[in-house]
Amino acid sequence: MNTTFTALSQLDSTGLDRLTALHITVMHTLLSDLGGAVVRKYYQVAQKDPAVLGLCSVLDNGQIEGWVMGSPAPAALTARLRQPLPWFAGQMMLLALRRPGVMLELLRSFVSASDANLLSPGQIELTYIGVAPGAQRRGLGKALLTTFSETAFQSGFSSIALSVETDNPTAVNLYSHQGYKIIQTFHEGRFERHRMVLQHGSDKP
Numbered sequence: 001m002n003t004t005f006t007a008l009s010q011l012d013s014t015g016l017d018r019l020t021a022l023h024i025t026v027m028h029t030l031l032s033d034l035g036g037a038v039v040r041k042y043y044q045v046a047q048k049d050p051a052v053l054g055l056c057s058v059l060d061n062g063q064i065e066g067w068v069m070g071s072p073a074p075a076a077l078t079a080r081l082r083q084p085l086p087w088f089a090g091q092m093m094l095l096a097l098r099r100p101g102v103m104l105e106l107l108r109s110f111v112s113a114s115d116a117n118l119l120s121p122g123q124i125e126l127t128y129i130g131v132a133p134g135a136q137r138r139g140l141g142k143a144l145l146t147t148f149s150e151t152a153f154q155s156g157f158s159s160i161a162l163s164v165e166t167d168n169p170t171a172v173n174l175y176s177h178q179g180y181k182i183i184q185t186f187h188e189g190r191f192e193r194h195r196m197v198l199q200h201g202s203d204k205p
């Protein structure tokens, strides 16, 4: 079956549902813990943001095998999740009732947000990359990352930053093999993370 790389902004409603399901399957982070409605909203908001670079690997039958996305203002993107406020308040109330531990983790993440996540001028943050379990280890992650990096540099960004859990060697290897360098290791909530950066024009190892 053929695969095409499609811009995140081009996904229709079914595509958004599929991306949401894939995100929750492979991305074991706080956003997934907040539930499908919040994850879907995140990508809906990202689709409307012209500064977001997002790419999905879509099969002929519409299934999504992988995706990558990034933003030069990730905190502003997340902040837009709180709109409209009544919807967000409802989601938070449900979370507090159903998963109080996740609610506490969310509050903790606000309090312990690290300066390591700050972007420098001309930098874009790679916020998420993932490949469906059945499609992993076939080079798709590498292809998505390469295309994302090339597109970011062609768009004028001078470097790409990302944070990755230190206990995710698959992802750390993927980034390292593409020339990303660890510039800092820090704690955020329950996570220990590396901050990694790829400078435009730097040599691959």
Ligand SMILES: CC(C)(COP(=O)(O)OP(=O)(O)OC[C@H]1O[C@@H](n2cnc3c(N)ncnc32)[C@H](O)[C@@H]1OP(=O)(O)O)[C@@H](O)C(=O)NCCC(=O)NCCS
Binding pocket: 026, 027, 129, 130, 131, 132, 135, 136, 137, 138, 139, 140, 141, 142, 143, 163, 164, 165, 168, 169, 170, 171, 173, 174, 177
């Ligand atoms: C990380 C991820 C995107 C890699 O996608 P993938 O399509 O399996 O990766 P590829 O087949 O393109 O492999 C790329 C590199 O990843 C590394 N890699 C892939 N699978 C690996 C494994 N099981 N163990 C160690 N390294 C691995 C290798 O360095 C490989 O490069 P190489 O072939 O030059 O050695 C995928 O494993 C995934 O979706 N993981 C869950 C979500 C996630 O952790 N995302 C990153 C969060 S920051």
